[in-house]
Amino acid sequence: MSTRSSAIRPAILAMQQNGIGTVSSLGLGDPDIIPLWFGETDLVTPAFIREAAKRALDEGRTFYSGARGIRPLRQAVAEFYRRVLGVEVDVARISLPGAATLALVTALECVVETGDNVVMVSPVWPSIFQAVEVIGGESRFVRLDEDWSATPPCWRLDLQKLFDACDGRTKAIFVASPGNPTGWVMSRAEQEAVLAFARERGIAIISDEVYGTLVFGERQHAPSFLELATGDDDVFVVNGFSKAWAMTGWRIGWLVHPQKLDRQMDVICIANNTGPAAFAQYGALAALSPEGDAFRGQMLAYCRAGRKVVQEFLATQNRIRWIEPEGAFYGFLQIEGMTDSLTFASDLVRRARVGVSPGSAFAPPEDKASDSCIRICYAQNPDRLRQGLARLATAVGER
Numbered sequence: 001m002s003t004r005s006s007a008i009r010p011a012i013l014a015m016q017q018n019g020i021g022t023v024s025s026l027g028l029g030d031p032d033i034i035p036l037w038f039g040e041t042d043l044v045t046p047a048f049i050r051e052a053a054k055r056a057l058d059e060g061r062t063f064y065s066g067a068r069g070i071r072p073l074r075q076a077v078a079e080f081y082r083r084v085l086g087v088e089v090d091v092a093r094i095s096l097p098g099a100a101t102l103a104l105v106t107a108l109e110c111v112v113e114t115g116d117n118v119v120m121v122s123p124v125w126p127s128i129f130q131a132v133e134v135i136g137g138e139s140r141f142v143r144l145d146e147d148w149s150a151t152p153p154c155w156r157l158d159l160q161k162l163f164d165a166c167d168g169r170t171k172a173i174f175v176a177s178p179g180n181p182t183g184w185v186m187s188r189a190e191q192e193a194v195l196a197f198a199r200e201r202g203i204a205i206i207s208d209e210v211y212g213t214l215v216f217g218e219r220q221h222a223p224s225f226l227e228l229a230t231g232d233d234d235v236f237v238v239n240g241f242s243k244a245w246a247m248t249g250w251r252i253g254w255l256v257h258p259q260k261l262d263r264q265m266d267v268i269c270i271a272n273n274t275g276p277a278a279f280a281q282y283g284a285l286a287a288l289s290p291e292g293d294a295f296r297g298q299m300l301a302y303c304r305a306g307r308k309v310v311q312e313f314l315a316t317q318n319r320i321r322w323i324e325p326e327g328a329f330y331g332f333l334q335i336e337g338m339t340d341s342l343t344f345a346s347d348l349v350r351r352a353r354v355g356v357s358p359g360s361a362f363a364p365p366e367d368k369a370s371d372s373c374i375r376i377c378y379a380q381n382p383d384r385l386r387q388g389l390a391r392l393a394t395a396v397g398e399r
């Protein structure tokens, strides 16, 4: 090893691939493997969205187009909230810096300095705690409790535990609802309590609502912090086109930020990416049309069908169970007797030819309960999904 000193931050040098990456690298692109490991549907982006982007390219929209997104798209996001949530969001609070991931990073950049911490409800999508690490913060995890005695079994958020995890260096509370990997949906009452606490303590809320419209109840959208918070609150709400519009490869999403950051966002968005791809924005504009709303309905129906396939499968299993998700498109499946999800998921790829994510990827090492789980994405062709689940059942039976 070289003895030369290095300018690279130790935290960067120490970074490890998360478990989703480790497992998927064992078989990515292999046609024999049924891939349920990533957070995406197998549906291609609908044709009317692709056509809109193609038209934009043919019209020569290949230039810089504004670091916070083109004005009509920012206005269409405001209109989306009017239509879906019945709330008014000032366009000055809406920016499209790139994908939802970049919107989250942008929110973190606004609040976290080296040594600060972010308290997050877990199990949680790993990129968020890796992003906190990249910018020099510390992630603190507050695990949802499992209530298997409830009918049906459910996740419960212990608000006191969440508040007790906050200290003087806590700059943000991060919540994704509906959650990845749990499908848990935060209630209005929980949001009210968290907002009151955050206001009192001067803590920001980063609310990840990328699965906001993928909910199985009566509502069109899961309860949103935008229905409670005002533009004066230090509340950031993130959403994007990846999930509900089947546009993961487009890398476009948005951030609703506090009103006071209007001017600063011009600078931050230039510094981060100078905006999303020009032609992708025209696809996104089409996604926010009535045709896009209709597609979201189809996408939700596809998720519902996938969820039913998993429900029917689990009814035949006595060693695999789940807390039924209320939203998003994941099953977080607990496997009896399994204690090392990374080894289990790696063996599944190699031997059973089905790709899943290890539960350990969504939690810190001390969270043993998550290590007895795997995550699957069920927004898939039902036959392929059934086939993948059958392979899983065989592998569990052989243990």
Ligand SMILES: Cc1ncc(COP(=O)(O)O)c(C=O)c1O
Binding pocket: 039, 099, 100, 101, 102, 125, 176, 179, 180, 208, 210, 240, 241, 242, 248, 251, 252, 253
């Ligand atoms: C909770 C959550 N937030 C954000 C994202 C990222 O969205 P995007 O692909 O638009 O960056 C994901 C993707 O898996 C996610 O699960």
